[in-house]
Amino acid sequence: MPPNLHGYEREKPMTTRIAKAYPRKNFFVQMFTKDISLEDCVLDLIDNSVDGFIRSRGIRLSKIASAVWEKKKAKISTASLPVIDVTISEAGFEIKDNCGGIDLDEAINEIFNFGHPFGWETESLGVYGIGLKRALFKLGDHFEISSQTRKNGFHCELPVNEWVRKDDSPADWTIPLTEQRPASSTGTAGTKITVDQLHSEVKERLKTGTVEAPLLRAISTTYAFFLERYVRVKLNGQRVEPLPIPTSKPSRGSISFDRFSDDGVDIRILATIAAQEDPGRYDNTRAGWYVVCNGRAVLSADKGEITGWGTPGMPLFQPKHRAFVGVVFFESRNPMALPWTTTKRSLNRESSIYIRTRNRMALAAKPVLSFISKKYPSDPDTTPAERGIAKSMMIATPAELATPKASSFFIPIPPPAPKLKQRVQYDVKISDLDKIRNHLRQPRLSASRIGEHTFDYFLKQEGLK
Numbered sequence: 001m002p003p004n005l006h007g008y009e010r011e012k013p014m015t016t017r018i019a020k021a022y023p024r025k026n027f028f029v030q031m032f033t034k035d036i037s038l039e040d041c042v043l044d045l046i047d048n049s050v051d052g053f054i055r056s057r058g059i060r061l062s063k064i065a066s067a068v069w070e071k072k073k074a075k076i077s078t079a080s081l082p083v084i085d086v087t088i089s090e091a092g093f094e095i096k097d098n099c100g101g102i103d104l105d106e107a108i109n110e111i112f113n114f115g116h117p118f119g120w121e122t123e124s125l126g127v128y129g130i131g132l133k134r135a136l137f138k139l140g141d142h143f144e145i146s147s148q149t150r151k152n153g154f155h156c157e158l159p160v161n162e163w164v165r166k167d168d169s170p171a172d173w174t175i176p177l178t179e180q181r182p183a184s185s186t187g188t189a190g191t192k193i194t195v196d197q198l199h200s201e202v203k204e205r206l207k208t209g210t211v212e213a214p215l216l217r218a219i220s221t222t223y224a225f226f227l228e229r230y231v232r233v234k235l236n237g238q239r240v241e242p243l244p245i246p247t248s249k250p251s252r253g254s255i256s257f258d259r260f261s262d263d264g265v266d267i268r269i270l271a272t273i274a275a276q277e278d279p280g281r282y283d284n285t286r287a288g289w290y291v292v293c294n295g296r297a298v299l300s301a302d303k304g305e306i307t308g309w310g311t312p313g314m315p316l317f318q319p320k321h322r323a324f325v326g327v328v329f330f331e332s333r334n335p336m337a338l339p340w341t342t343t344k345r346s347l348n349r350e351s352s353i354y355i356r357t358r359n360r361m362a363l364a365a366k367p368v369l370s371f372i373s374k375k376y377p378s379d380p381d382t383t384p385a386e387r388g389i390a391k392s393m394m395i396a397t398p399a400e401l402a403t404p405k406a407s408s409f410f411i412p413i414p415p416p417a418p419k420l421k422q423r424v425q426y427d428v429k430i431s432d433l434d435k436i437r438n439h440l441r442q443p444r445l446s447a448s449r450i451g452e453h454t455f456d457y458f459l460k461q462e463g464l465k
Contacts, residue, residue, distance in 0.1 A: 056100020
């Protein structure tokens with residue numbers, strides 16, 4: 001072999017070897033489930049049912065989301081709303097619905113995959129292709145799925161521990177399905193998922209009795225724009241009612257409203273005074289920012305830095321801000337473009353769309369927060385007009401608040417009525433008060449009456465009265 005320019009012999013070409021970069025089942029089952037809560041698992045499975053409804057009815061998810069801003073009723077009769085029935089206890093978990101079911105071909109080629117193929121784009125709440133599997137693996141060691149559409153059906157059963165142990169090649173990443181007959185009617189087409197052999201940490205959570213109440217609230221807020229409009233949800237036999245965002249509008253003036261598009265995402269922002277629970281009382285737990293992606297609430301009543309509180313342009317949330325409510329609505333035909341995380345219960349802080357949106361959120365909130373601050377003047381004897389105006393705010397839906405053009409929160413403040421009286425306060429020695437009482441021969445005369453008497457005496461002595 002001839003020498004190279006440096007006098008060394010050329011090295012012989014090395015053989016290319018292939019390093020394995022296969023996924024491991026154990027990773028997905030043990031590590032992939034650590035960062036998701038029990039509540040989030042249930043919400044992911046409800047998402048799966050909602051997606052069945054969307055597919056079977058041929059409805060675009062973004063159209064459902066847009067309907068929030070239209071003064072129209074759902075096209076589906078509320079008397080025939082599909083039901084998603086969730087049952088959870090230490091004995092096991094079950095979710096069943098009549099939302100249309102999962103097509104056999106989709107089950108074979110898509111539903112059980114981890115993630116979606118390159119270029120995948122469809123409107124669904126199952127954005128990343130991981131929620132269903134992650135939820136099942138998080139809950140227990142054994143699950144069954146039966147689903148029927150009007151065209152076909154399938155059943156599968158998976159002992160998770162046995163499936164995990166067989167992990168020699170990518171061919172082991174399969175799940176056997178048994179074909180079933182199609183549903184006899186649209187009303188019976190749906191999916192049933194059961195999970196038993198619940199994991200010990202899941203059982204421990206359920207034993208504490210701290211799951212059902214927060215889960216009930218999570219469902220009612222997360223699906224506030226779906227419940228009783230497109231689907232119904234029951235949790236352990238209890239019907240879940242939607243918990244609407246407490247927005248309101250003034251009889252005169254305007255709210256903050258902004259609408260714009262950014263990289264294929266349609267964004268709406270509104271900020272206003274919250275609707276009062278009772279006259280003069282605001283519910284602090286419902287104040288803050290609400291962020292909604294394609295109709296699903298991602299954050300509810302957020303008071304933290306992720307929605308701008310405590311950052312430049314926004315103060316830290318304080319008790320007086322319990323009268324504030326803001327809503328950000330992201331909508332896109334491509335769910336991957338939306339700034340939600342894989343749990344769909346928070347936001348991607350690095351999303352350029354969200355970073356730009358948060359700046360506009362601060363602008364929308366500023367006049368509302370200024371109005372709220374004026375309700376609490378430094379002079380305790382002052383009763384600002386803002387308090388009375390806030391009490392007169394009327395409950396209004398987002399559709400009733402949306403304006404054709406961008407607007408900023410503004411309520412005209414009437415000039416204050418001239419005051420006829422003003423409280424006068426000052427400190428004096430008690431011994432001096434007693435001298436006046438003795439002089440007037442009224443030992444029980446109050447300090448306020450003494451003040452009035454001496455003030456009146458001064459006016460008379462100076463010829464002012």
